[in-house]
Amino acid sequence: MPRLKILLTVTTYPLPSRSYDELVCTAGVQEDGSWIRIYPIPLSFLRGLKRSGEVQKTKYTWIELDLKERKDDFRPESYSPKDYEFKDLQVGERIPTRDNWSLRKDYCLKNVYTNLTTLIEHSKAPQNTSLATFKPKRVLGLDIVKDEEDWKPVWKGLQQQMSLFGEEEEAKSKFPKVPYKFYYRFEDETGRTSRLMIEDWEIGQLYWNCLRDVQGDQQAALEKVKQKYETDFLNDKDLYFFLGTTLTWHRRRGSNPFVIIGVFYPKREAQLRLGL
Numbered sequence: 001m002p003r004l005k006i007l008l009t010v011t012t013y014p015l016p017s018r019s020y021d022e023l024v025c026t027a028g029v030q031e032d033g034s035w036i037r038i039y040p041i042p043l044s045f046l047r048g049l050k051r052s053g054e055v056q057k058t059k060y061t062w063i064e065l066d067l068k069e070r071k072d073d074f075r076p077e078s079y080s081p082k083d084y085e086f087k088d089l090q091v092g093e094r095i096p097t098r099d100n101w102s103l104r105k106d107y108c109l110k111n112v113y114t115n116l117t118t119l120i121e122h123s124k125a126p127q128n129t130s131l132a133t134f135k136p137k138r139v140l141g142l143d144i145v146k147d148e149e150d151w152k153p154v155w156k157g158l159q160q161q162m163s164l165f166g167e168e169e170e171a172k173s174k175f176p177k178v179p180y181k182f183y184y185r186f187e188d189e190t191g192r193t194s195r196l197m198i199e200d201w202e203i204g205q206l207y208w209n210c211l212r213d214v215q216g217d218q219q220a221a222l223e224k225v226k227q228k229y230e231t232d233f234l235n236d237k238d239l240y241f242f243l244g245t246t247l248t249w250h251r252r253r254g255s256n257p258f259v260i261i262g263v264f265y266p267k268r269e270a271q272l273r274l275g276l
Contacts, residue, residue: 033110062092
């Protein structure tokens, strides 16, 4: 395949319940707005990209590399790196948030679904769409559900995955189990109500940062997460969801194979105009 230029927009929190080498989903859009999923990806790649000798954040950074289609994955957006050492990787500019994310909008909002039923139909054969940008008509709230405190025995699978890149010990220390699950409740343009899990790396990391700030008080940390994703986002932001499927659930052809793998949150334009 030719080299592809991709704007990275999504990194999910590592989930050892997934298939062997899709434990971390990294995805982005090409210049025409079409989606690409890349896996597997080493931890060092996800924590930051080096450009001109300096480390920069991964999300909303342009990269260029050689990819190959995955023969073990029927989803058309799924690829793996041709060179697992990423020696062919070129890191470009990171798109800033200025002008209310206008440059990011140019690429991330080229193809937006507003009808969840239509998107689910497109996830079926022969189209098999597995990544999409979705605009909810109304976000109803954030649900937080208690989960297990530690990884199940399938954590060993995650260790195997990370050991492919010589990072097994780092995986254990850097990615503890988030003991809660986070869901957004929302309506689409038809009034259909849904509740989807949020698997974005950002919300998992936010929980750990908040827990550190409140000296280990889990309930206080959860209140901080809820403050950002519910109060702040719903009052001030124009929310879009990046939706994706897991290979296991997509293959099973469930009633809705999608989860929220990223949240896109520029300010509401009406509020910007009022402030001019």
